[in-house]
Structure formats: structure tokens, C-alpha cells
Amino acid sequence: MVAVILSLGLLVLDHRYHHLQQLRNALAFLTYPLHYLADLPFTASRWLGETTSDRDVLLEQNRELRNQNLRLRGELQKYESLQAENLRLRDLVDSSFKVGDRVLVAELSSVDLDPYKQQVVINKGAASGAYEGQPVLDAHAVMGQVIGVTPFSSTVLLITDISHALPVQVLRSGLRTIAVGTGRIDALALPYLPTNSDIAEGDLLVTSGLGGKFPPGYPVATVTRVDRSPDAPFSSVVAEPRAHLDRSREVLLVWTVPNQLPMLPGAAGAETPDAGADAPTPAADESLGADRPEPAT
Numbered sequence: 700m701v702a703v704i705l706s707l708g709l710l711v712l713d714h715r716y717h718h719l720q721q722l723r724n725a726l727a728f729l730t731y732p733l734h735y736l737a738d739l740p741f742t743a744s745r746w747l748g749e750t751t752s753d754r755d756v757l758l759e760q761n762r763e764l765r766n767q768n769l770r771l772r773g774e775l776q777k778y779e780s781l782q783a784e785n786l787r788l789r790d791l792v793d794s795s796f797k798v799g800d801r802v803l804v805a806e807l808s809s810v811d812l813d814p815y816k817q818q819v820v821i822n823k824g825a826a827s828g829a830y831e832g833q834p835v836l837d838a839h840a841v842m843g844q845v846i847g848v849t850p851f852s853s854t855v856l857l858i859t860d861i862s863h864a865l866p867v868q869v870l871r872s873g874l875r876t877i878a879v880g881t882g883r884i885d886a887l888a889l890p891y892l893p894t895n896s897d898i899a900e901g902d903l904l905v906t907s908g909l910g911g912k913f914p915p916g917y918p919v920a921t922v923t924r925v926d927r928s929p930d931a932p933f934s935s936v937v938a939e940p941r942a943h944l945d946r947s948r949e950v951l952l953v954w955t956v957p958n959q960l961p962m963l964p965g966a967a968g969a970e971t972p973d974a975g976a977d978a979p980t981p982a983a984d985e986s987l988g989a990d991r992p993e994p995a996t
Contacts, residue, residue, distance in 0.1 A: 765949065766804045772838040773802060773951045777916045801954040802836075803827060807947070808852060817843075817860035817880065821950060824851045829952055832912055836951040840918040840941035841865070841906060845952075857944050858919070859884050867919050868907040872897040875907050878919060878938060884945050887920050889936035894927045896934060904938055914955040 713719040805823040823829050825848050833845040835855050843863065847854035856863055863880040867889075874897055878887045892898060902922040908915025920938035927934045 769804055769838050769949050769951065770802060773836055776836070776840065776918050803829075803952040803954075805829075805853075805950050805952055807950065815861070815882065817857035817863075817882065817884065817944070818846075819855050819857065821853050821855055821952075822851070823952060824849045824853050826850045827952075828954075829853045834913045834917075834953040834955070836917065836953060837942045837944075837947035837949070838951075839943055839947075840920070841913065842942045842944060842947065842950060844912065855950070857884075858940060858942075859887060859944060865913065865919065866907045866909040867904040868915075869898055869922075870903040870905050871899075872902075874898060875909065878904060881937075885939055886923075887938045887940060889922075889938060890933060892934045892936055894929070894931065894934050898922060898925060898934070898936060900925055914953060 709719065803823060805821040805827075807819050808822045809820040811818040811820075821835075829845055829848050831845055831848055833853075835842045835844055841858060843855045843857040843860070845853045846856045858865055858878065858880055859882065860880045861882040865878045866875065867878045868875050874892075876889050876892055876896075878889055881888050889898075889904075900922055904919045904922065906913040906915055906917045906919060918941045920940045922936060922938045924937040925934060926936075
């Protein structure tokens with residue numbers, strides 16, 4: 700009875716006045732070795748398992764973490780565009796979220812050494828569902844699109860290739876134009892902008908979604924130079940790609956509409972795209988890698 704009364708008294712004092720907090724801290728310090736010894740077998744076994752892990756297991760875990768990080772960074776690319784579109788009350792990016800872009804991680808296997816071509820080869824092909832015209836991203840921005848597919852590899856035309864044109868939009872003002880490759884890995888040209896266009900150095904260019912090839916809202920480049928001449932009908936605008944075209948090792952293949960989801964060759968229900976029904980824009984028609992309308996299936 701005395702013990703019960705003392706216990707209740709201590710409970711009330713501790714709850715109302717917190718007089719036993721220091722005593723509790725001292726007891727916790729004294730009992731820490733006991734907790735450590737009780738947890739030691741589990742801690743030692745975990746440390747031993749990590750120390751003796753097979754090298755292949757560690758490499759596989761590292762590869763999975765890198766792929767997961769790449770996917771997350773690819774998804775984060777839309778946030779800047781989404782914020783600006785919401786401020787202007789436009790649904791361009793919202794439509795992209797409704798679609799639910801699907802991605803597949805691939806790795807570069809070789810680079811075209813021809814100085815007049817900006818192309819790379821990746822280790823995913825038709826067996827993985829890749830198709831010609833498919834958008835390709837890295838962890839930072841748009842890299843290019845697939846122009847050739849084999850069963851186990853694909854050729855990607857980079858956005859800086861002289862034969863590539865990409866419909867883009869100025870994120871700040873909503874101005875739409877076309878970004879054309881210059882053959883230089885660090886420069887894109889915007890040749891069709893009048894001298895009074897609302898564009899300035901530092902503006903972010905994102906995909907406009909026109910043509911149906913690239914999903915809207917992905918970063919493309921940052922404007923680095925704007926030259927306006929009163930005697931010229933168009934401004935001279937140069938932008939620097941945000942993708943690490945000369946350094947990225949892993950890339951993302953993007954599916955943007957349901958009928959583009961990967962299907963194994965010969966699988967039931969697989970469809971083969973027919974010729975495109977819509978005519979491309981004049982600027983895109985002159986470029987092999989231009990962002991043309993999606994072929995009808």
C-alpha cells in the first residue's frame with residue numbers, strides 16, 4: 700500500500716510539476732550501457748552483413764538508387780513550368796500531368812565522333828519499347844529524340860544537331876518559337892523572332908508541346924544572348940542547353956500518350972504507326988530531327 704501511494708504521488712508530481720525530469724535523465728544515462736548491450740547482437744550482425752556483402756549486390760543497389768534519383772530529378776523538371784503556368788492561369792502543364800508521363804532509364808553506349816553530327820547511342824531499343832521520334836531527357840532537361848531503333852539499341856539525335864528543330868516557349872512571357880541546333884554542343888539558335896519580341900537574356904525556354912512529339916513544360920535552354928538590329932527583320936537570339944549533352948551518362952526515354960506505351964515486338968495487340976496525317980511546320984520540315992506531329996496509329 701505504501702509503495703502504491705508513493706508511486707501515485709511521484710506520478711502526480713512528475714506530471715504536474717516535472718520535478719523528476721533531471722532524475723529521469725540521470726537514470727537514462729546510467730541505463731544506456733544496458734540498452735547498448737541489448738542491441739549489440741543486432742548491430743553487429745548488420746555491420747557484418749554490410750561488410751561482407753557481395754560486390755555484385757552492392758553494384759546492383761547502387762544502380763537502383765541512381766536510376767531512382769534520375770527518375771525523381773526528371774519529374775522535378777516540370778515544377779518551374781507548372782508554377783509559371785499557374786500564375787498565368789493556363790492549363791498547358793496541367794494537361795501533361797493528366798497524361799502521366801512514363802519513363803525508362805537508359806545508358807549511353809557510344810558517341811558519334813563525326814564533328815558534323817550530334818548523335819549518341821543508348822542501350823535500349825525496340826525490345827524495350829523504344830520508337831523513332833521518342834523524346835529523350837537527362838536529369839536536367841531535354842536532350843533530343845530517337846531517330847533510329849534496333850532491337851537492343853537506339854540512336855538519339857541531340858537538340859544541338861544542325862538538323863534538329865524543337866518548338867519551345869519562353870516561360871516568363873509565353874512566347875512560342877522554334878529552337879534550332881547550331882552544331883555546337885553549347886548553343887541553340889532562335890532564328891524566327893521579330894525584333895520587338897518579348898525575350899531577354901536569362902529567360903528559360905521550355906517545350907511548348909506543339910506538334911505532339913515532346914511533352915509540354917520540360918526545360919530546354921536558357922537565353923544567353925539577344926541582339927536586336929533596327930535594319931534586320933529578326934533578332935539574333937542564342938540559348939544554352941540546360942541538359943548536360945557532353946557529360947550525361949544516364950538518360951530517360953519518355954512515353955507521353957497511352958498508345959506509345961512500350962510493347963514487345965510481336966506481342967498481341969502491338970500496333971505499327973502509319974504515315975503521319977498532319978503536315979509539319981515549314982521550319983520542322985527542313986530538319987531531320989524536327990518536332991513533327993505524332994503519326995496516326
